[in-house]
Amino acid sequence: MRMHTPRPLVVDTLIALAMVCMAVRLGQESVTQGWPELDADAYVLVVVAHLPVALRRRAPLVVFAVVQVAGVAYISLGYWPVVSAFGSMLALYTVASVHSARIAVGCAALMAAKWVYGGVISDSRFMGWLVGQALLFCSVLVWFGILARRSRELAQQLRAEQAERARREVAAERGRIARELHDVVAHHMSVISVQAGLARFVLDSDAATARGALGTIEDTSAEALEELRRMLQVLREHDLGGAAGSPAPMPTLARLDDLVQRVRAGGVPVGLSIQGTVRPLPPGVELCAYRVVQEALTNVLKHTRNAGAQVRLNYTQHELTVSVTNEGEEVNPARVPAGGGHGLIGMRERAKLYGGTISVGPRAEGGFAVRLTLPTSATAARWKDERTR
Template structure:
């Protein structure tokens, strides 16, 4: 249970006052006048205001030292009221900047030296040393406490800002995933639905095949969306065996054949070529390559009707290369929007971000002989990825 700061200050004030009263009982034995009612009132004025030190540090500092100066002027034992001023100086130093807190420490030092000057048999060298030493030590403690609090607040701000950035990055990642999943599958479904309606009566076999492609594509889209939802719903501490754990692996290079076969069956002639020896690649790298191929083929479906496409996957010693090229569409190069010819657009920006995230390089643009090409290179080792900060071309 967290105790209110005012309660803590009240307890400190009571403790200081109690200690001062107990010390006052020893004044006579130390050769000083016995404390009377007036002295105890001043003792209260020196120590009890500490209860308000958090709310009005400077006011408490001035009141405490004024009462302490009156107390020593009347000839009472100065040691009795030592602790109230010390707490006041520390509090001011822990809250205010040096230009304010250092004069507060100097005020305490001056009151102590003043008490030594008006006291009989006082050794001034010792008094001055104690006054300066205690004042500086208390001020230093307060200063360090203030710096620590500032660092803690700065760390909290940085953590909050980092958390906001991570949330924004995660939202961007999810948006890219949704865009890639929905755009690709809906483009295939749209094309096949148009084909099925066009040949529904004249060519039932083609219409039936188109409906089959729609069924398979929509089922795959739902599967990927369910997987994403399970990932989003599962907490960071949930194990893979938990009830919300995804039950299907993320799409990767092994599923490129399924994608190209589905698109070929749906009317986009796609050829898949694999070179090198297939090997296991990090899941993130596989997903990145899969999504880039998916987005590139989606653009072919939407913007290059009548074209043919080729997907090439090459396994090299330290990286993989993926390229998607398509021939000139039946409508000519004019059928490709300018934003694609220049490598811009939401989906293409997503490709660039994915490539940069995994330390890869990507080039996007038209071919000199007509058509369009997307070429992606991704490192397959963490060391190679770390060296790929300037990833996109």
């Protein structure tokens, strides 16, 4: 059930009416306090000194001026000054909460002068106490008004910062999605391109090889569509607040065999070796390692000629090390984007996101190498930071 917040004008109108009622009730005690009894003119001035407060948010200075003039007129007729004071006090607070401190202090001086004026025309015997009371009340009202204005400004700044942070998070999420799409499309399309070229080349001379290439294209395209469908499902669930059910799992290191088989089918001999005790890792770490291997093998397909590759995984107590080496012919420099393409940037960003390190570059003995080291848990990440200090 949705709750509606009352409108400020409604709230201020109720406050103004309550202040009028309270002032009228207090005015009936004037005689017992030694002041003249209120007549019709006095009651009209009491209403004018309080009712405009209903518009205090829309025109603070105008409301302050009106209630001050009504209060001065009320005091000048010799009535009890306290009865007309409530509206001007709230009006002063409102001015201080909206306008600058200089304007608020000026209005406070006017209200203090009215307070002192009431003591002068009533020939008060406690003039010193009255002046002190006027200064104290006006100072407190201005101080609370300034605090309210600063709190409102801080709240606006906080909302602006939250909106900016949300915008940055959306931009980061878009970047992550772009990297995921790059990883999915670039790898699978590279395999499909190589296999399509092979099928066309041997279509007339080796039908069996051509059929095998077409089968690889079929499997690879189906997997690409499945990953794209999975990503779209995640996006759709994000838009619907997660109402569409659980998304399909993202790729893990258990699927490296399938990845290597596809690259082998593309004509690149790839070896896979695993050292250490294989164990489940956090999903983000597994996805990071899988995507880095995928991107590295995609680069082998796109940028090398007649070169094999070797994928090595090494599980240790605190870390997972992944290396992909192109063990044959050097990478064709004419086909590698200067400064690193989106794939290389994506690999570095993934490694940084999970507290890992990555090195990408040519090998001294020829070829190319990618080496990724990832902490396997938050504890391992802290252990790594302490070890490198």
